[in-house]
Amino acid sequence: MVTGATGFVGAALARTLCAAGWQVRVLVRAGSDRRNLRALTVETVPGDLTDAPSLERAVERCDAVFHAAADYRLWVPDPEQMYRANVEGTQKLLEAAHRGGVQRIVYTSSVATIGLPAEGGPGTETTPVSLADMVGHYKRSKFLAEQKALEAAAGGVPVVIVNPAAPVGPRDIKPTPTGRMVLDAALGRTPAYVDTGLNVVHVDDVASGHLLAFHHGRVGERYILGGQNLPLRDILLEVTALAGRSPPRLRLPHGVVLPIAYAAQCLARLTGKPTRISVDSVRMARKRMYFSSDKAVGELGYRFRPARLAFEDAVRWFREEGYLS
Secondary structure, eight states: OEESTTSHHHHHHHHHHHHTTOOOEEEEOTTOOOGGGTTOOOEEEEOOTTOHHHHHHHHTTOSEEEEOOOOOOSOOSOHHHHHIIIIIHHHHHHHHHHHTTOSEEEEEOOGGGSOOOTTOSOBOTTSOOOGGGOOHHHHHHHHHHHHHHHHHHHTTOOEEEEEEOEEEOSOOOSOOHHHHHHHHHHTTOOOEEOSOEEEEEEHHHHHHHHHHHHHHOOTTOEEEEOOEEEEHHHHHHHHHHHHTOOOOOEEOOHHHHHHHHHHHHHHHHHHOOOOSSOHHHHHHTTSEEOBOOHHHHHHHOOOOOOHHHHHHHHHHHHHHTTTTO
């Protein structure tokens, strides 16, 4: 059973499982955009992470649960919705899966919960970190949800945790905040940038990493599923070149961007429309968000392709689907 299969990472995971010969069941909310499920032979169960009886039905007779669903937004008008989905929903699903006798649960966390060394360098699964280090409601909610998974594992629930970096690739239909960054650059809507960096990974490599974690991961362990560490400037240069756009040439100090983010959030509250820039995203960008996947490579046999291939697939898909019109 897969949660989040109508979304970006969850859909890639469902495709990977189907290709590997699994019988796949997906939990689908009413009104969800189901385009990512069109070409897949899956059983759908209507439900929601906040609806415990629907979770019981979804996990019934399942050998494995892959929990990839999450509210992934860097700004929300009502943060309580995010905590209900990401934290309470995760706990309810873990409880339902344990009661249902599921043999293995793979929980999709995020590198948002991984610490960054004060002296620089990539973060790892053992880098010290606490809730106080989490910037914004998304990071805090994912940190708290991961704690639920770790507590469940300590209590005998067979949970393995994976921490994807910044996934890029095809079928990012919403798109996610990372996909929006790529799309805006491909549309020529990114005239400037700040000095930061990301770990970019192809979404299909993240999906393959989930399956490896099911087969080879140790219960209660975390595994970073990342790719290539790149400065934001290099990411934007790559994407704009693929899309035939002019690259951004202006680097803005974080102190200049922060007031713009505050103004954008105020406007979003007044209009009810989401903002492309948030205070939390600017605060996060003060550090280069670089990570190491060495543990997953060594223990799981995880592999990742160059980031350029992820950008190529993403831009091609956005173009084919009319996002670049």
